[in-house]
Amino acid sequence: MALISPSRRLRRTPFSEGVEAQGVKAYTVYNRMLLPTVFESPEADYLHLKKHVQVWDVACERQVELIRPDAGKLMQLLTPRDLGKMGEDQCYYVPVVDENGGMLNDPVAVKISDDRWWVSIADSDLLFWVKGLASGLRLNVTVHEPDVSPLGIQGPRSDDLLARVFGDEIRAIRFFRYGWFDFQGRKLAIARSGYSKQGGFEIYVDGSDIGMDLWNALFDAGQDLDVRAGCPNLMERIEGGLLSYGNDMTDQNNPFECGLGKFCNVDRVADFIGRDALLKVAKEGPSQQIRPIAIHGEAVPACDRPWPITIDSEIVGQVTSAAWSPDFHTNVSIGMVDKAHWAAGTKLTIETPDGPRDGSVQERFWI
Amino acid sequence: MALISPSRRLRRTPFSEGVEAQGVKAYTVYNRMLLPTVFESPEADYLHLKKHVQVWDVACERQVELIRPDAGKLMQLLTPRDLGKMGEDQCYYVPVVDENGGMLNDPVAVKISDDRWWVSIADSDLLFWVKGLASGLRLNVTVHEPDVSPLGIQGPRSDDLLARVFGDEIRAIRFFRYGWFDFQGRKLAIARSGYSKQGGFEIYVDGSDIGMDLWNALFDAGQDLDVRAGCPNLMERIEGGLLSYGNDMTDQNNPFECGLGKFCNVDRVADFIGRDALLKVAKEGPSQQIRPIAIHGEAVPACDRPWPITIDSEIVGQVTSAAWSPDFHTNVSIGMVDKAHWAAGTKLTIETPDGPRDGSVQERFWI
Numbered sequence: 001m002a003l004i005s006p007s008r009r010l011r012r013t014p015f016s017e018g019v020e021a022q023g024v025k026a027y028t029v030y031n032r033m034l035l036p037t038v039f040e041s042p043e044a045d046y047l048h049l050k051k052h053v054q055v056w057d058v059a060c061e062r063q064v065e066l067i068r069p070d071a072g073k074l075m076q077l078l079t080p081r082d083l084g085k086m087g088e089d090q091c092y093y094v095p096v097v098d099e100n101g102g103m104l105n106d107p108v109a110v111k112i113s114d115d116r117w118w119v120s121i122a123d124s125d126l127l128f129w130v131k132g133l134a135s136g137l138r139l140n141v142t143v144h145e146p147d148v149s150p151l152g153i154q155g156p157r158s159d160d161l162l163a164r165v166f167g168d169e170i171r172a173i174r175f176f177r178y179g180w181f182d183f184q185g186r187k188l189a190i191a192r193s194g195y196s197k198q199g200g201f202e203i204y205v206d207g208s209d210i211g212m213d214l215w216n217a218l219f220d221a222g223q224d225l226d227v228r229a230g231c232p233n234l235m236e237r238i239e240g241g242l243l244s245y246g247n248d249m250t251d252q253n254n255p256f257e258c259g260l261g262k263f264c265n266v267d268r269v270a271d272f273i274g275r276d277a278l279l280k281v282a283k284e285g286p287s288q289q290i291r292p293i294a295i296h297g298e299a300v301p302a303c304d305r306p307w308p309i310t311i312d313s314e315i316v317g318q319v320t321s322a323a324w325s326p327d328f329h330t331n332v333s334i335g336m337v338d339k340a341h342w343a344a345g346t347k348l349t350i351e352t353p354d355g356p357r358d359g360s361v362q363e364r365f366w367i
Numbered sequence: 368m369a370l371i372s373p374s375r376r377l378r379r380t381p382f383s384e385g386v387e388a389q390g391v392k393a394y395t396v397y398n399r400m401l402l403p404t405v406f407e408s409p410e411a412d413y414l415h416l417k418k419h420v421q422v423w424d425v426a427c428e429r430q431v432e433l434i435r436p437d438a439g440k441l442m443q444l445l446t447p448r449d450l451g452k453m454g455e456d457q458c459y460y461v462p463v464v465d466e467n468g469g470m471l472n473d474p475v476a477v478k479i480s481d482d483r484w485w486v487s488i489a490d491s492d493l494l495f496w497v498k499g500l501a502s503g504l505r506l507n508v509t510v511h512e513p514d515v516s517p518l519g520i521q522g523p524r525s526d527d528l529l530a531r532v533f534g535d536e537i538r539a540i541r542f543f544r545y546g547w548f549d550f551q552g553r554k555l556a557i558a559r560s561g562y563s564k565q566g567g568f569e570i571y572v573d574g575s576d577i578g579m580d581l582w583n584a585l586f587d588a589g590q591d592l593d594v595r596a597g598c599p600n601l602m603e604r605i606e607g608g609l610l611s612y613g614n615d616m617t618d619q620n621n622p623f624e625c626g627l628g629k630f631c632n633v634d635r636v637a638d639f640i641g642r643d644a645l646l647k648v649a650k651e652g653p654s655q656q657i658r659p660i661a662i663h664g665e666a667v668p669a670c671d672r673p674w675p676i677t678i679d680s681e682i683v684g685q686v687t688s689a690a691w692s693p694d695f696h697t698n699v700s701i702g703m704v705d706k707a708h709w710a711a712g713t714k715l716t717i718e719t720p721d722g723p724r725d726g727s728v729q730e731r732f733w734i
Binding site: 001002003004005006007008009010012024025026027028029030032037038098099104123124125126127128129130131132133134135136137138244245246247273302303304305306320321 | 370373374375377393395396399405490494495499501503505611614640670672688
């Protein structure tokens with residue numbers, strides 16, 4: 001791995017001081033912000049995540065706030081998912097597409113009220129798309145990036161840790177619901193969500209000034225729980241089939257290809273951008289789709305570019321995320337595979353930079 | 368410096384193979400793409416750049432292409448700079464602002480024809496802003512990211528190197544003009560421009576497939592010129608007063624604050640986004656502005672966050688880029704300073720993470 005040159009442009013977060021104190025070893029850059037990728041080692045971080053509880057600096061999931069009378073209207077224009085029955089305590093995973101049905105982001109929308117929404121974004125400047133639309137359509141809405149930074153609490157002891165800081169009511173929050181909790185006199189939205197399959201929460205830290213106070217409060221409260229700083233773990237997220245925008249899909253893919261058809265209510269939602277394009281795909285079905293793929297043999301190198309998938313030297317797809325899984329003793333990967341070859345059990349060749357490897361389409365992800 | 372974790376999301380470029388073969392030591396991430404920052408060392412790279420010629424992988428200056436009948440109309444909506452007299456062989460440095468006059472990007476616009484433009488962007492997803500506007504305004508235009516990757520040729524021997532590959536006509540290209548040149552049967556736009564003050568060109572490489580062929584042709588042709596792989600050099604760009612979007616300015620700054628008032632024809636251009644906001648600033652003048660600031664004493668640490676500027680403990684601005692200058696024997700820096708204190712010669716205190724340092728506002732940048 002090469003070094004990363006520091007600059008203001010690669011933004012620090014309200015929690016960077018804590019991350020550094022815990023010995024972060026590597027970063028990626030996500031929404032022009034530093035996102036830790038390794039603390040002890042990828043495998044040690046993975047084993048700890050599955051057993052204990054971790055605090056994750058995911059401030060890079062920046063918020064796009066839509067506020068004022070047309071906020072709800074604009075929010076529905078952004079996505080094929082029907083927001084009509086969404087409550088003021090709910091979060092929805094929402095594909096956001098352009099006129100061609102191409103994915104621009106796969107954020108989590110948080111409904112604060114009918115005329116106030118937070119969109120917790122994956123790695124693309126969704127702010128610019130929403131601002132451009134609001135301007136072009138002359139909507140009565142303000143769109144901006146507020147000083148709100150998510151802090152992830154992930155792992156099987158997440159409820160125990162948060163209950164100590166916020167009280168036992170935290171345990172009652174249901175999946176993709178959120179509640180308001182007090183910290184130092186400030187109301188914070190806490191949702192049961194996050195970028196792992198080990199359970200946990202995301203705290204929407206409203207104000208950078210309280211970031212390190214909250215960080216420290218969590219570590220003070222969780223000493224006997226072996227709480228550690230962690231981060232999205234490549235091995236665990238691939239095992240769990242959690243997609244990564246920019247890795248597993250880009251604006252060249254529609255939501256059906258990404259297996260997100262269940263979030264596309266193309267018949268029910270009368271007016272969203274990309275409807276014509278998605279109606280067509282919904283009717284015909286996608287010609288390729290994301291699949292879990294096992295890559296046999298020893299550990300693969302880092303997947304820093306798409307790896308072609310071939311059958312008899314013909315390209316039938318590509319792998320875009322891959323890692324060795326300590327628990328499943330195989331390389332787990334995410335790939336986009338042509339319809340003719342996506343059935344579970346299909347034998348494939350994966351063309352890695354180190355040479356071809358045998359693989360096979362799995363029935364489901366490793367969870 | 369920490370390590371950077373590879374992933375497809377941090378996109379490789381058509382020239383990555385060449386960059387790696389030449390021993391790149393560090394990267395930054397720019398428009399979700401790898402941008403080299405160090406080859407031999409920052410100082411060795413700097414000294415070489417000022418004396419010889421370098422080839423820079425600046426593919427991260429992604430292009431936003433506007434094409435079809437409303438392209439010209441949309442292009443003018445994006446910027447306060449008057450594009451009315453722009454020729455089909457010209458590049459313009461254009462501030463792009465939102466309704467509030469806040470900077471969204473400071474790209475170079477390349478006019479191919481009235482209804483076809485490339486916008487060579489700084490570090491923000493300008494594509495999304497332009498697509499959002501085009502959609503909202505229902506313009507007859509296609510906006511997308513073409514497979515066009517700039518390759519920089521920088522340094523005093525740039526003309527000599529390019530003349531060997533493209534012919535002596537290259538010498539006749541004027542500053543911020545471009546011409547069409549043949550390479551392997553493909554027409555490439557080559558402009559006299561670039562992100563250094565040492566002279567040179569940017570080749571708009573149209574098609575990733577010829578990237579490494581061109582890279583190799585340049586190195587083959589320039590062996591006796593001591594041509595090397597290089598990259599934007601922090602020391603040299605600060606000496607030269609070249610601004611960096613995301614470092615020295617953000618959407619919280621208007622173009623006048625950035626010293627870009629000369630590119631704002633707010634009276635002459637009748638219809639651009641942000642006109643009301645900029646008319647007000649143009650009339651009243653900015654309340655803060657970018658200034659060259661010398662920071663006295665030994666070399667400063669990396670500027671990875673804004674450093675407050677104080678006078679008698681009162682905050683009067685911030686430094687956002689800083690580096691030791693081998694040629695000028697001082698720390699050169701770029702800061703935003705309040706009007707009351709921006710006069711050349713003003714003594715300042717710069718609050719670095721390593722403690723306060725004395726500095727002073729300079730009359731001009733170090734060139």
